[in-house]
Amino acid sequence: MSENRSPDSCLSSQVFSKLTNGKRALEVFGDEIRPTKSLKLMGFCITYDSDSSDYSLSEEESDSSNNNNGVDSSDSHSLFNEIGRDSSIDCLLRCSRSAYGSIASLNRNFRSLVKSGDIYKLRKQNGFVEHWVYFSCQLLEWVAFDPVEKKWMKLPTMPSSVTFMSGMSPAAEAPPLVAVVDNQLYAADHADMEVRKYDKEKRKWLTIGTLPERAGSVNGWGLAFRACGERLIVIGGPKNSGGGFIELNSWVPSQGGPPEWTLLDRKHSSNFVYNCAVMGC
Incomplete structure (x- = not known):
């Protein structure tokens, strides 16, 4: 929509x-x-x-x-x-x-x-929908980002009983980085820094372009790849703890051609992205 x-x-x-x-x-x-x-x-x-x-x-x-x-x-x-x-x-x-x-x-x-x-x-x-990006770079702390107005909002801290990091190790099975836009399936390959699209007729993956240059990760961890309305969103941060920036880039696949990423905004962070979600409202 x-x-x-x-x-x-x-x-x-x-x-x-x-x-x-x-x-x-x-x-x-x-x-x-x-x-x-x-x-x-x-x-x-x-x-x-x-x-x-x-x-x-x-x-x-x-x-x-x-x-x-x-x-x-x-x-x-x-x-x-x-x-x-x-x-x-x-x-x-x-x-x-x-x-x-x-x-x-x-x-x-x-x-x-x-x-x-x-x-x-x-x-x-009435068909008015805004898709916001929600992600966490600190345990129990989340922020929301409006990609249209380019505004940030800090969310209330989650209860201490809620955790999603206990079994995650940056050294383990790279996480699945997939997203669906306009009923088309896309995937991010962190190792080769490529974006692939699944051809439903030929039943195979096609490389269509590259990820943003600064989309850093640790074996795929710390890299968010999500659908946000009609956009693909890539959130990448520093590869090591201690300082750096989280960058949000977007591309609209309906524009055709290989991905041309637009930098939406960046945010100072000492950690990479732990988790990410998109919600439309």
Whole structure:
């Protein structure tokens, strides 16, 4: 399923172009900020601190004098009041998942939508899928990487009772490095640094190109080879402990020809990759 999202400008065009001081909204024109007669932004306000030259985000306090018996007369389930709940959710579906943490901090309604998990169900129903790479270079510690936005996220530490390293030895049976993209099977040969594709009609493996130059491993251990949506992802790190970088490279097989690897990002690490997984959501 193809990735089909528009950038976060969907939010910025509806929300962040209007900054409010709690009384009158502000609009930014280049370096100049001018007041405008726009309605107050729903549920939260952004204020400018001249001392720190920075903006801060806070929830608005409801004014009981403008409500009946202190109850807010606005829709309690509203998101962006000016465009309605359905259109608001349609915008949020197109935002990167890596932005949902910030979106949830806007106000209670946004936070409830994200924490309930409903937004993820709607993304799936509407065909919006992002594939993130999850891998570990330290026991019980995992990080997530968004290959589109190129953002990192540290995950909570796993329970100490969970381990997957007890029987693994870098000196043992190289691990199987295989991945499936568009119903085609690919394999990484760490010894010859080659990429092979299985020909289902001829029933044999064909060498189609090479792995990235810096895809280091110890007899295949420490090298991750995974399918990530329509991409092949290779994660390789230092061959020895003590320092180096983990590098993430990708190639889209549908582009045809031999693999042309694109460096997505690199991360400092004193160990190689212990384990790796990809999840779409």
